[in-house]
Amino acid sequence: MDQAPALLYDGRSPRARAVRLRIDGDRLHAEAADAIDAHDTPSLNWPLAGLRWPERQRHGPRQMDLPDGASLQSVDPQAWDALARQAGQRDSRVVRLQQSWRGTCVALLLVLLAVAGLQRWGVPAAASGITALLPPSIDRTLGERTLAALDGQMFQPSRVDAAAQARLQRVMAEVLARLPPGRASADAPAGRLLLRDAGREANAWALPDGSIVVSDAMVALILQDTAPADVDAMLVGLLGHELGHVHRRHGLTMLVQASLTTAFGTLVFGDASGLLASAPLLLGQLAWSREAEREADLDALAQLRAHGLSGEPMAVLLERLHGPASAAGRADAGLLSSHPDHAERIAGFRQAR
Incomplete structure (x- = not known):
């Protein structure tokens, strides 16, 4: 016994x-x-x-x-x-x-596939659906608060001369007038161009309320030894790209998605602050950011076509920002990048007619 x-x-x-x-x-x-x-x-x-x-x-x-x-x-x-x-x-x-190593490995593989699938398709779809239900007033409030925070910490008043500012505002008005049907509805955020001194940062930012902030360094980069017609093409492409972010509500959608991925990571991994949880969340956010940038590039190309302009000046502007196409993707592409391969973006604009 x-x-x-x-x-x-x-x-x-x-x-x-x-x-x-x-x-x-x-x-x-x-x-x-x-x-x-x-x-x-x-x-x-x-x-x-x-x-x-x-x-x-x-x-x-x-x-x-x-x-x-x-x-x-x-x-x-x-x-x-x-x-x-x-x-x-x-x-x-x-x-x-x-008690089975084979069973444990199969279960782990299925969990990883499920997490990857939800992070790649499920969470973005849910975030887009939730964003569509949120009223435009949230975009306005979020944009106003973001601009107030940036003006207090990162931005200074612009030093761009009045003539250059007037030119940018003229191009902005033309871009807004040629928005595709459905992008200029009463519910959509109105476009507003703002210039700010951000030091050496050559960049542009799309805020959820429709404000497009362009840095003085970006304006200088556009005007640098550029033919007048190409200046307009660069501005049309740049503003079309940023307005694409606004009207697709990328900023608000990314905020909703970040909340969903944090909640999802906490549910699956327990502690969302740990490396195991934060790594897939970060990769998922970066993948969605790259996709958002591709969509905004398509909006920029649509604006260039609507104005009868070539994409070559935008390709030149990207090369000024990131280096020649032959070297642009070396350090900035991959899973840890918030933007697509810059060589890919440059080629996309250069091939547009």
Whole structure:
């Protein structure tokens, strides 16, 4: 008859008593393991039908909670498992899979595929659906607060001369007038061009409320040894790109998606601040950002075609920002980039007619 050494906790005292377990008929018996404890450890027994055996595992002790508030903890796991089999316990399918390296690897692969699928398609689709339900007033509030924060920390008043500012505003008005149907509805954020001094940062930012902020350094880069017609083409492409972000509500959608991915990561990984959780969230956000940039580039190309302009000046502007197409993708492409391969973007504009 199988016996298993165990520790008995009576539920009233922290002291553990050494016992030996055995099965007799339909009951589990616990008897003192040595004669010294026999006088204060009476033989106890419990009906097998009322016991809930713990799942078998490869390592670590087994513990069973007893109906009377006491508990048993295994000393010899193999002997305990033999006693459990004698009591009629059999591993469930889940336990067998947990003990199988093949089953564990398959389960891990399925989880990773599910996480990747949700992050690649599920979360962006959900974020787009939620954004579509949010009123435009949220875009306006978010844009106003973002601009106020940037004006207080990153931006200074523009130093671009009045003539250049007037030219930019003229091109902005022309771009807005040629927006595709559906992009200039009453609910869509109105476009507004703002110039700011951001130091050496040559960039443009699309805010959710429709504000397009262009840095003085970007204006200087556009005007640098550029033919007047090409200046207009660069401005049309740049403003068309940023307005694409505005009217596709990319800023608000990315905010919603970040909230969803954080919640999803916490649900799956427990602690969203850990490396294991933050890595897939970061990669997912960067992948969506690259896709948003591709969509905005398509809007820029549509504006250039509507104005009868070539995409070559935009390709030149990107080369000024990131270097020649032959070298642009070396350091800026890949999973850790928020923008598509710059060589790919340059080629896309250069090939447009």
